[in-house]
Amino acid sequence: MNDGFLALYIFMLAAFTGKEIIGRVPVILHTPLMSGSNFVHGIVLVGAMIALAHAESPLAIAIGFIGVILGAGNAAGGYVVTERMLEMFKSSKNEKKD
């Protein structure tokens, strides 16, 4: 199969997956979920690392470096705030264990 079309299929299936998994989310989890999905697109860090690793000119290194800093900030910050929010969700029924 042509690579471009394969990518289109991936785009399409991933889009449906995204819509499906969020479709069943209760409102009480919308904020942590937005924050959690915000963390997940921190995967951009991987792209920025690869771009920086391939950079040769000073300008390309500078741009890649900024990309890595911002991507790492997205991932780390997104994780911490999501985890903190979710840590607080407890039920009155099972206080004792998870």
Added chain:
Amino acid sequence: MDMQTLLVTLAKASYLLAALLFILGIKRMSSPVTARTGIKWAGVGMVIATLATFAITRGHNIGWILGGIAIGVIPTWLWGRKVAMTDMPQMVALFNGMGGGSAAAIGAGELLKFSQPGAAAPAMATLALAVVGALIGAISMTGSIIAWAKLDGRMDKRFTFAGQKAVNFAVFAAAVLAGLALVFWKLDANLVVVFFVLALAFGVLMTLPIGGADMPVVISLYNAFTGLAVAFEGYAMGIEALIVAGMVVGAAGTFLTQLMAKAMNRPLSNVLFSNFGASGAGSDIAGTQKPIEAADAASLLYMADKVVIVPGYGMAVAQAQHKIWELSQALIKAGKEVRFAIHPVAGRMPGHMNVLLAEAGVPYDLIADMDEINPEFKTTDVAIVIGANDVVNPAARTDKASPIYGMPILDVVDARQTIVIKRGKGTGFAGIENALFYADNTRMLYADGKEAANQLIAELKAIEGGGGH
């Protein structure tokens, strides 16, 4: 298979595993029971993907990479650890802006690489998606920064000037034209710079006129934008993990944005292109607001069997959620049924109020959302409204002239008795009078939220200690 091929294969397999963990993680985050492990699964995926990337970059510019990660991770981690729960929305905006900026930087790097003399011409799809991803990422970055500044109170809530829409449109059109020129005409380094300046400027301009009340929708939209930008740059670079994770977030974020816009009865186009409160102020309300003292309010609560508490963002601003939970515990101990009713847009993001209540220790099974609680107001003896206004305004159901007409509301007006805890007689965020406050069975307890809760707890104790049953 030589060493390098093996490493690349292993890295690709790790990306597949990471993508799977992201999807399962987000799915687990969709239920309160599994949510806490969901973020950990996604976190493991992120660590695996990052480590695998070290394997395939073979140490090129390793110092820069490690330095960049350290500079990116350390301050955001420390800041994220200590930021107050009320400030979460702006933190999400800020981290989202960083992701958008990172995607834009990847796009910039790709475009500069393509534009070098003697560079091989990229495939049309690769070039086009690199440009689109860069455009969306850049808009998301500066737009998120403005959203952060607004929510953090660093900037006037709204900034408008004559001809704003025309200027915004012109800048956007120019950015798109520059992008088209890059794809179809000439990959020129100067044009790349012009393209980015326009895209970054549009992110600022687009967000400036939007008011604070609409920010949740805007943050959610930019979250989706960043996801799409990441997916497109992932395509341009041929990294499947970015395509899948970015697209999942892009789709989920778009869907979430629609849910929010619907909950606020504000079509997305209204949020982005018009100003709230510009329409009429609605019909006048007959009657007066009837005040009540804390002691009398406490006896109403003492006589009640079923109490529903309706918190709004005003409660969080007054930092009253802990005291309100203390009051609820006292009521529960006295044998009352207590529930919390949350409007979908209470707080600054959907679900934000749940986070604030959870922080105060309220178990999530006492918290009901709008559809669940609305039929129950008819059998509620006392509803306590604290710091909420527009989301309980019956004008949304009855008054066609009201700017909030059609917005789904909590039917507090159906409760047998309502106590509204409020600082003064002013109107809410949208500047609209609230008929609920003038209703015959509504009493106004004028006080700061925390203070009022304290008084009610004390008065309740006094009643219990004094008379008993």
